[in-house]
Amino acid sequence: MALPFDDDDYGDDRKAPLLAKAVPGDNAEPLSVSELSARLKRTVEDRFGFVRLRGELSGVKRAASGHLYCCLKDDKAVIDGVMWKGGAQRLAFRPEDGVEVIATGKLTTYPGRSKYQIVVETMEIAGEGALLALLEKLRARLAAEGLFSESSKKPLPFLPATIGVVTSPTGAVIRDILHRLADRFPSRVLVWPVLVQGEGAAGQVAAAVRGFSAMPSNGPVPRPDLVIVARGGGSIEDLWSFNEEVVVRAVAECTIPIISAVGHETDTTLCDYAADRRAPTPTAAAEMAVPVRAELGSQLAELALRKRRCALRPVALGRERLDARVRHLPKPEALLAARAQRLDEASERLRRALRERAAGAGARLDAQGARLSLPLLRHRVERAAERLVRAGLTPALLQRQFDVARKHFAPVARVLPQLDPDKPLARGFARVTTATGHTLTDRAQAEREPTLTLKFRDGDLTVVPNALPRRAVRSKEPGAQQGDLF
Template sequence: MARTPSDSDNAGLVARTRQGDNAAPLSISEISSLLKRTVEDRFGHVRLRGELSGVKRAASGHLYCCLKDDKAVLDGVMWRGNTNRLPFVPEDGLEVIATGKLTTYAGRSKYQIVIDSLELAGEGALLALLEKTRARLAAEGLFAPERKQALPFLPRTIGVVTSPTGSVIRDILHRLADRFPSHVVVWPVLVQGQGAAEQVAAAIRGFDALGPGGPVARPDVVIVARGGGSIEDLWSFNEEIVVRAIADCSIPTISAVGHETDTTLADFAADRRAPTPTAAAEMAVPVRRDLALALADFANRKARAVYRPVELGHERLEARAQRLPRPEELLQPQAQRLDEATERLRRGLLDRAGQGRERLANWGPRLHPGMLRRGHAEAQRRLASARLVPSLVERPLRDAGERLAALARIADQLHPEKPLERGYAIVRSASGEALTRKARAAKEATLSLQFADGTLEVAPAGSAPRSAGGKARSATPKEPASAPRQDDLFG
């Protein structure tokens, strides 16, 4: 059987141009360029939905990732300029919608998408990102209850981080004016859109950096506030930079973002969460009227507490006074006893007088001159029989005289001036006090020495008084000028 000719029969060791073939062989670079132009022209603008995988940011700032679904994977790259405008931080597992153009990468024979913008694919993906961020920050302890600070009871200055043009700041100021007018410092920021998170975080850190006594008062409490909106509108308060700024703030912080049903990560990091900005103002300050009423009530209670013991004392005193008997009741038994004693005394005097009259009547007949003379004679007889010997009186007098003489001799021997006759002297101070110690005598300016025959004025050694000429005065006693001079008895 004859063999059918094929292309392999024409194969040779050296490539040859076949008859009728006018296509020259292309280089790898040429075919890569052709593919690149074809892909870019055909897919110059595409929107792709997929799950992020292998997300990494290079040192240059470019973002590299993969977009995948359950059947295919597509590489993606996002240049630094577009990366800086991302409203969220790309993470693995997020479902996103990428907008850009397809191109090829000749170095690896791959095609990829150059991403111009990246968005989350619906609220489900946004909520998934929110939950992942919340779990990660909670694991770091940023939402721990022990990090929470107590709000001051009555702040002097309140810092507010919000938009200066919205209704939020007006609601807060109006509520503060109604409850307790306070000094408010507003740090204006964007609360939505590109750069809002950075401004809010910078405002919180700026309040925290203020020192006491500076030109701008340091707030005692900070309110981070924004009105209601969708989850996209409130996303700036879910950013990690805002959450960390609130958690690191040393000033107690109140988060008042959105309405009651809105919840952001800033609410978890703040010390207190308020359902609305108006509620945040109510949390920050008490009601001045209530405080005034409470103070008045405390003053009344204090007054009642002070006067209550006095009132109770009055009540007890009145109760006990009512139980006491009346003075006439107390005196009635004594008055009765006095009347009885008076009556007994009267009767006793009458009885005594009667008895005396009876005795006098009985003794009357016995009182006659003979009885008196007989008594007088008996008394004279007893006097005559008594022996009055002088020695009975002289002996006690002699014994008493001997005892007195002995006492006089002892007194004479114990007299303080008796030793002066034996050469002793008594040292006296200028006031006449007798001195018995050398140290006491040395302190005196002059001393008086009493001898048996007179007194001598002297000065202690080292303290002798000097005369006007500088010489020490003599210790020779000087006769008083007033003493009269005795005349010479011998002419």
């Protein structure tokens, strides 16, 4: 069978075999692809069982299974990386593209694609510069969402009744806060104990902030009016839990005003940006939370003094105006001088007039005295008696007229006592009258009156007819009943 190419294609006189033939004594048995891949995998894993790579993350993605897939690259090469779910959950930061990291793990191969990759066991940020770059990138992303907006900041209460503190219960921070609050204004403090650094610290801090925010206002435990998130100073790695996105979102979404007091004055975390107020130290946070009670007392005293002065100022001004007006008023004695002079003149004229009138009356009395002499009076009486006799009005005549009138009225006088309506009262009878004294003879009239007067022999009795119980009495007519007045 001829070959479809010439011998010159090989450059010599040999011809390519068509079938693979086993050569006697040959120990190079052909390998399958799987066998080669397995040998490469063992060789790579044995040779590179522990490596540390420094590179920039690229193509970071987290699968639904929880595994983390990424690439590590520098300016000349790139290698695939995978981090299984258990290791990815223990990461202290959130991997993102562009972050320079140091990954620790082992190299292996992926036969399905004939590629080698690193199985990452731990991943750390490569140096403080890379950590700050990651922090700045996260800060810019959260700021773009409006988590650090000044318009969303809530004002701090002037005097919170209950203060919630999120911090470690064993550190010096909580003691400093309690001591400062006791010095300034003793308040009720609720401490939510959390880890402030290390694995799980960010989740505990976020859960504590959300727990305070979710407390009911009328529950058995009083809901805080103010929350302080506090931690002492440390390196950027120690404070990294307060830069975690879960903490920042919990602080920004809290419905209670929050003071962030993480680290010292020069330390800044993303929690400080999200909080309603940042305190340079935990002690300063306690000072922001409550005022000084002694200063409040002095302010109240000053306000009371100012109130008193404000109340008395119109009185003082009125007194000044009154004094000014009084100075322009005339003297009382000047006002009364003319009237006093007229009074003196009138008194003098009155005395003179009384003396003159008394003198005139004495003169007239002396002039009439001559006419009132005893002989003259007797003469006038005698003349009057004579005129009376001539008129016929002697006492005997008047007495006869009285006797005739007495005889005429004698029968009437004998009958008059029998007609007296009160005469039968002595025999046990009573007379019913109205309040005006009108005698009643009918029951219907008596029922219409609000009050009745019963006249007895020894006095009157006022009764109310409608308030008296009624008892039936036997009437002269069969079957008839009459209400008893009593």
